[in-house]
Amino acid sequence: MLLEAIACKHCGQTQHVKRYDTTRSGTQRYRCYDCGRTALVARFECSQLRIDACIGIFHALSALA
Incomplete structure (x- = not known):
C-alpha cells in the first residue's frame, strides 16, 4: 500500500x-x-506524489543491493 504525504496548502503541516x-x-x-x-x-x-514515492522506494532498494 502506498501512503501519500499531503501537505496543507495553508500552514504546510x-x-x-x-x-x-x-x-x-x-x-x-x-x-x-x-x-x-x-x-x-x-x-x-x-499522481506526482505517487511518482516521487515510487522513485524514493526505488532508490532505497537500490542502496540495499
Whole structure:
C-alpha cells in the first residue's frame, strides 16, 4: 500500500492532514487538523506524489543491493 504525504496548502503541516470529504463531483477533500482548514488536491498532484514515492522506494532498494 502506498501512503501519500499531503501537505496543507495553508500552514504546510503534513502529519495532521487527513481525508475529510468529497465534493459533488467526487474530488477528494482533505482537512488539516492543525489550522482547521480544508483543501482540494488536484489529481495530477496526487499522481506526482505517487511518482516521487515510487522513485524514493526505488532508490532505497537500490542502496540495499
